[in-house]
Amino acid sequence: MSLLKINGLKAGVEGKEILKGIDLTVNPGEVHAIMGPNGSGKSTLASVLAGREDFEVSGGSVEFLGQDLLEMSPEDRSRAGLFLAFQYPIEIPGVSTANFLKTAVNEHRKARGEEPLEPAAFLALMRERMKLVEMDPSFLQRSLNEGFSGGEKKRNEIFQMAMLEPKLAVLDETDSGLDIDALRIVANGVNAQRSADNGIVVITHYQRLLNYIVPDHVHVLWNGRIVRSGGKDLALELEAKGYDWIKAEAQVEA
Amino acid sequence: MALGSDGTRRHLRVFNIGLNWSYIATLNEHTRTMADSQQVLDSVVQSDYKYGFESDIEQELLEKGLSEDTVRFISAKKNEPEWMLEWRLKAYRQWLKMAEPQWPNVKYPKIDFQDIIYWAAPKKKEGPASLDEVDPELLATFAKLGIPLEEQKMLTGVAVDAVLDSVSVKTTFQEALKKEGVIFMPMSEAIQEHPDLVQKYIGSVVPTNDNFYAALNSAVFSDGSFVYIPKGVRCPMELSTYFRINARNTGQFERTLIIADEGSYVSYLEGCTAPQRDENQLHAAVVELIAHADAEIKYSTVQNWYPGDKDGHGGIYNFVTKRGICEGARSKISWTQVETGSAVTWKYPSCVLKGDDSIGEFYSVAVTNHHQQADTGTKMLHIGKNTRSRIVSKGISAGVSQNSYRGLVKINARAENARNYSQCDSLLIGDQCGAHTFPYLETSNPTATVEHEATTSKIGEDILFYCNQRGIDTEAAVALIVNGYARDVLNQLPMEFAVEAQKLLAISLEGSVG
Ligand SMILES: Nc1ncnc2c1ncn2[C@@H]1O[C@H](COP(=O)(O)OP(=O)(O)O)[C@@H](O)[C@H]1O
Ligand SMILES: [Mg+2]
Numbered sequence: 001m002s003l004l005k006i007n008g009l010k011a012g013v014e015g016k017e018i019l020k021g022i023d024l025t026v027n028p029g030e031v032h033a034i035m036g037p038n039g040s041g042k043s044t045l046a047s048v049l050a051g052r053e054d055f056e057v058s059g060g061s062v063e064f065l066g067q068d069l070l071e072m073s074p075e076d077r078s079r080a081g082l083f084l085a086f087q088y089p090i091e092i093p094g095v096s097t098a099n100f101l102k103t104a105v106n107e108h109r110k111a112r113g114e115e116p117l118e119p120a121a122f123l124a125l126m127r128e129r130m131k132l133v134e135m136d137p138s139f140l141q142r143s144l145n146e147g148f149s150g151g152e153k154k155r156n157e158i159f160q161m162a163m164l165e166p167k168l169a170v171l172d173e174t175d176s177g178l179d180i181d182a183l184r185i186v187a188n189g190v191n192a193q194r195s196a197d198n199g200i201v202v203i204t205h206y207q208r209l210l211n212y213i214v215p216d217h218v219h220v221l222w223n224g225r226i227v228r229s230g231g232k233d234l235a236l237e238l239e240a241k242g243y244d245w246i247k248a249e250a251q252v253e254a
Numbered sequence: 255m256a257l258g259s260d261g262t263r264r265h266l267r268v269f270n271i272g273l274n275w276s277y278i279a280t281l282n283e284h285t286r287t288m289a290d291s292q293q294v295l296d297s298v299v300q301s302d303y304k305y306g307f308e309s310d311i312e313q314e315l316l317e318k319g320l321s322e323d324t325v326r327f328i329s330a331k332k333n334e335p336e337w338m339l340e341w342r343l344k345a346y347r348q349w350l351k352m353a354e355p356q357w358p359n360v361k362y363p364k365i366d367f368q369d370i371i372y373w374a375a376p377k378k379k380e381g382p383a384s385l386d387e388v389d390p391e392l393l394a395t396f397a398k399l400g401i402p403l404e405e406q407k408m409l410t411g412v413a414v415d416a417v418l419d420s421v422s423v424k425t426t427f428q429e430a431l432k433k434e435g436v437i438f439m440p441m442s443e444a445i446q447e448h449p450d451l452v453q454k455y456i457g458s459v460v461p462t463n464d465n466f467y468a469a470l471n472s473a474v475f476s477d478g479s480f481v482y483i484p485k486g487v488r489c490p491m492e493l494s495t496y497f498r499i500n501a502r503n504t505g506q507f508e509r510t511l512i513i514a515d516e517g518s519y520v521s522y523l524e525g526c527t528a529p530q531r532d533e534n535q536l537h538a539a540v541v542e543l544i545a546h547a548d549a550e551i552k553y554s555t556v557q558n559w560y561p562g563d564k565d566g567h568g569g570i571y572n573f574v575t576k577r578g579i580c581e582g583a584r585s586k587i588s589w590t591q592v593e594t595g596s597a598v599t600w601k602y603p604s605c606v607l608k609g610d611d612s613i614g615e616f617y618s619v620a621v622t623n624h625h626q627q628a629d630t631g632t633k634m635l636h637i638g639k640n641t642r643s644r645i646v647s648k649g650i651s652a653g654v655s656q657n658s659y660r661g662l663v664k665i666n667a668r669a670e671n672a673r674n675y676s677q678c679d680s681l682l683i684g685d686q687c688g689a690h691t692f693p694y695l696e697t698s699n700p701t702a703t704v705e706h707e708a709t710t711s712k713i714g715e716d717i718l719f720y721c722n723q724r725g726i727d728t729e730a731a732v733a734l735i736v737n738g739y740a741r742d743v744l745n746q747l748p749m750e751f752a753v754e755a756q757k758l759l760a761i762s763l764e765g766s767v768g
Binding site for chain 2: 050
């Protein structure tokens with residue numbers, strides 16, 4: 001069974017269609033990259049998958065582990081194993097990273113009928129997983145993302161992913177704003193979580209990240225449609241030639 | 255909290271149900287920790303006012319209306335000495351000439367003071383010999399409040415004595431307090447047993463003519479708590495009172511007086527709930543605290559009077575005067591309040607910092623949801639040298655509610671080197687509610703240091719969606735964020751109250767988003 005099966009997905013906001021028919025299948029063990037120029041609908045796709053209410057789905061279907069994803073609430077999608085690393089992670093003053101994650105992890109456990117983790121076990125787990133993205137344990141006591149640098153916020157997203165162990169993770173421009181060292185750290189954190197059971201969708205504007213997280217499939221999203229799919233070489237081609245030739249091709253086809 | 259011989263924390267709780275005193279002192283074992291708070295939040299699923307049950311206890315009610323005769327009746331019922339009656343009558347006559355305050359930022363229909371019952375008490379019975387003889391309805395009431403008497407009985411080896419009228423109860427805990435010389439009893443009893451202390455201090459911090467509601471309270475107050483901690487004594491357990499309005503159409507006017515003599519310490523907690531009713535009910539309490547030299551009083555409130563329904567029908571009008579005086583040098587008074595209930599709240603727990611080097615603190619979380627209105631804050635009056643005050647106010651508004659912080663920091667000419675720090679934060683949930691801040695500052699001494707910080711934030715969709723995406727549903731997310739926001743204040747509460755307060759915050763904000 002595929003992890004994710006998107007069929008003809010159309011979605012928009014306030015009557016404006018942004019996604020104009022997306023087809024995408026992700027199988028266990030696969031890493032897909034979605035590339036495309038700014039404004040093409042990449043974040044919209046991520047938001048629709050995660051269940052953001054601002055967007056209205058006007059057509060198509062999405063199956064997640066055989067379930068109708070679009071029928072599920074955002075929290076149920078998360079508990080079922082869908083994770084979104086946000087392009088712009090928000091700050092929550094007064095709520096420590098540790099407390100936030102404890103709440104999240106225990107909600108996931110509750111959904112599986114498991115008891116909450118013991119505080120000591122939980123702390124040990126957090127400390128271990130933080131190492132994946134070289135985060136200092138002192139971040140645990142700080143308010144979630146408050147005063148974190150751009151890079152720290154992105155690392156925190158990947159740390160959260162490691163804590164929630166999703167079946168499918170969608171990483172929305174997790175590379176943007178990172179210097180080369182931070183990029184490597186984040187990529188290592190993601191790679192450590194690759195397995196034969198789960199899938200990852202990497203949304204990125206630049207090819208750079210894909211040198212570190214090597215995808216099995218690359219798709220180009222433009223103007224609400226996947227206009228081209230290929231192997232990892234497609235990313236290199238885009239890097240060399242830019243997006244214009246794809247746009248031109250897509251316009252001819254349309 | 256004091257530790258019992260077995261290492262558990264001891265806690266003396268007194269219940270005051272409406273005007274009828276059900277005076278029950280119990281030993282509670284508090285083994286809950288902050289780690290449990292999450293479970294408490296998790297278990298909170300219903301969005302209705304949880305404490306809105308009504309107890310069908312046989313009541314003795316006076317007819318509606320207020321006159322000198324009413325005052326005389328109440329005083330006579332309580333067998334009060336002449337001076338007490340005269341004091342009440344003086345207050346009543348002052349009240350007649352006073353007008354309701356108009357300056358708070360709240361709106362409510364005019365109160366007809368002749369349409370209120372000023373005396374209600376459960377029908378007097380012979381004192382029960384055991385719990386079996388206690389009105390089962392009353393026991394059920396305690397069970398609903400989460401303090402099952404049966405359990406108390408077990409814990410205490412049937413040390414619990416419950417008496418249903420306003421006469422007293424003697425328990426082993428009161429004996430323990432007595433050994434230390436601590437006096438903790440209903441005000442009506444204190445008037446009988448310690449008239450000298452009561453007469454000396456009552457009205458010394460909040461004079462009878464202080465304000466409209468204080469005058470009304472002075473005239474008709476029904477009961478309340480009286481606490482006296484002798485010199486050098488650290489009260490061996492936390493003292494608490496649970497207030498509950500039960501009878502219909504009645505007003506609740508309790509009066510609390512706490513005196514901490516030199517070098518003593520006491521932590522006092524009050525909680526309150528009321529049945530769910532269509533009509534509005536008036537609660538006008540007065541609390542006076544006196545801290546002598548080197549004494550410390552910590553006063554915590556979790557106020558959860560019925561707030562009215564979602565459309566603004568019913569609910570308690572909570573017009574309360576709370577004031578403490580740091581009479582002696584190096585004394586300290588600390589107010590902590592978690593205000594989640596009442597339709598309209600009007601309340602400014604204050605500190606008069608008279609003694610040199612004395613300290614006043616005010617920590618507050620005030621939640622308003624639906625149609626609730628709160629105008630609350632504090633007054634810090636710096637009179638002595640090197641006096642310090644700290645104000646931390648966290649307002650949370652949701653629904654179409656209005657939440658105002660009103661605070662005065664006044665530094666007298668002789669208050670050399672006075673210092674104040676104020677932090678007033680507002681959190682908005684949704685965009686139809688209002689948050690207002692009215693900080694007043696009057697300094698007559700150039701050596702004063704005054705700092706004021708204020709922030710306004712909002713629980714927006716972005717934050718909620720982020721939480722949802724991590725598997726945290728919206729209600730849980732609001733509870734998480736609000737508890738984080740209020741943490742500085744909740745940390746001031748004794749552990750057990752902190753848990754209760756967290757739970758209340760979650761309950762009061764249910765249904766406020768989505
Ligand atoms: N909430 C919104 N309201 C209106 N327009 C939006 C909203 N979100 C996205 N859009 C529009 O949809 C298009 C796609 O945006 P987005 O999905 O963020 O693109 P990308 O992530 O590929 O840069 C853009 O034209 C953007 O302006
Ligand atoms: Mg984007």
